[in-house]
Structure formats: C-alpha cells, structure tokens
Amino acid sequence: MERLEVKNLNHSFGFTKILQNINFTLDKGEVLAIVGPSGGGKTTLLHLCANLLDVEEGSVTNTFLSSAFAFQEPRLLPWKNVIDNIAIGLLAKGEKKNEAVKKSQDIALRFGLDKEDFEKFPKDLSGGMKQRVSFARALVVKPSLLFLDEPFSALDIGLKKELQSILIDMISKKEISILFITHDLMEAIRLSDEMLLLKADPGHIVKKFRFDVLQNQRDDKYVYGKSAEILQDNEIINTFELELK
Numbered sequence: 001m002e003r004l005e006v007k008n009l010n011h012s013f014g015f016t017k018i019l020q021n022i023n024f025t026l027d028k029g030e031v032l033a034i035v036g037p038s039g040g041g042k043t044t045l046l047h048l049c050a051n052l053l054d055v056e057e058g059s060v061t062n063t064f065l066s067s068a069f070a071f072q073e074p075r076l077l078p079w080k081n082v083i084d085n086i087a088i089g090l091l092a093k094g095e096k097k098n099e100a101v102k103k104s105q106d107i108a109l110r111f112g113l114d115k116e117d118f119e120k121f122p123k124d125l126s127g128g129m130k131q132r133v134s135f136a137r138a139l140v141v142k143p144s145l146l147f148l149d150e151p152f153s154a155l156d157i158g159l160k161k162e163l164q165s166i167l168i169d170m171i172s173k174k175e176i177s178i179l180f181i182t183h184d185l186m187e188a189i190r191l192s193d194e195m196l197l198l199k200a201d202p203g204h205i206v207k208k209f210r211f212d213v214l215q216n217q218r219d220d221k222y223v224y225g226k227s228a229e230i231l232q233d234n235e236i237i238n239t240f241e242l243e244l245k
C-alpha cells in the first residue's frame, strides 16, 4: 500500500520551534489539505514531507512509488523553452527525447497552452502561463503523489478554476494522491477529502475536517455553504485570529 505517514514530527530553525508533534497519514487516492495562517510552518512541513528538508525529530515515511512538487512560484529554468521545461522530469527518468517532447506537448495543450507557446522562454510568458507550465511539468511524469505549495494563490479566478478542475478530474479518476498546503479555506474545501488545521507558534494540528461529497460533485453552493459553516468553528476563528464583529 502506498502511503505517507508522519509521526511525532517536530522541527526547529535555530532556537525557534516551528512545528510541534505533527501526526497524520495520507493513503493512496486521497487528497489531504493542511490549512493555516501565513508563517505557521506549512511550507516547512511540506518540505519535510517531500524530503526537501531533513527530518530532525520524529519520522516521515513515504512509500508512494513516485512524487512531484509544484511550488508557489513556478521556478522554471530561464534558459529552457516551455516544452524543454516540462520535459525535464521525463528526461531525468531516462525517457527518450522524442517521447518526452511528445508527452510534454500533449500535456501542455491539456493545460491550456498553445502550439505557438511551445518554443517560448519563461521571460516571454505571463504569470498565468508560467503556472500552467509548472503544473504540466509536475504532472507529466504521472506522479503517484503530488505535493502542492499554495499553487493557486497568485492566479486570477478563471485560471484558478481551470487548473483546479483538471486536478478534480484526476482526483475523481483516482489517478493521483495529493498533499497540499494553503491559507485558503475555500480551496481546501473544494479539493480535499480531509483538511487539517495548523495553528501557529509553533505549528500544531488543532482539528481535522472530512468532506464526504465527491470532489466532482462539489459545486460553488457546496463550497460556499461549507466555508460559511466552518468559519463559525471556534478553532478556525482562533487559528486565523478572525475577529467577528
């Protein structure tokens, strides 16, 4: 069984404790969201899970067969064009160049890029196009587990919905498992099976929420309704320091 298991995880930078006693499990086919305010340790937690940062105390056990990471900023290689940026992971896996290019072109089109964009370099792309490339690059390798760090927060609402609906389609077909972090409650409600609330100073999990309606059945009414309901929750109010007037 492919799964990610985090046990009694603590992390400090210098003398500052950032994460305290984090425990959760992500099973294959599931989408887990970790939600909390900025500065609460979300990125640190995701980096520990993705092995981008060394675990010092506690454990992270990842038995997923493959994984990919999409960052908050697109982080494209400026000297490579769109297709070559997308193909990086495939080439690193030893795929033949023409196969890698073909797959990269197919996924670029799926993510709303045009043929005319294929040869463009990052400096000639809009922010939205860069984010499309970043998503395509993460997904072209067909990762079993996808790590997402606030990938939609800089996008306009149209592109956000478009990229989310591609993910929702993959989630519904059980093609992918996702661990994602966000400060956006609605995003978590739209995409996740389970949402963990991470309270700051130091980051610790205070509450879990489960959403049992299938992602492809969640319309705006569901998402807004759930958000309104959850915004009444005392732990949410405390965690985000919301002042209700």
Ligand SMILES: Nc1ncnc2c1ncn2[C@@H]1O[C@H](COP(=O)(O)OP(=O)(O)O)[C@@H](O)[C@H]1O
Binding pocket: 013, 018, 036, 037, 038, 039, 040, 041, 042, 043, 044, 045
């Ligand atoms: N490499 C680092 N060295 C020292 N402090 C860091 C480092 N990375 C993050 N921090 C600090 O850890 C805290 C949590 O940061 P982060 O994990 O980025 O939170 P979030 O993603 O929830 O905004 C912040 O106070 C941040 O300044």
Ligand SMILES: [Mg+2]
Binding pocket: 042, 043, 044
């Ligand atoms: Mg962050």
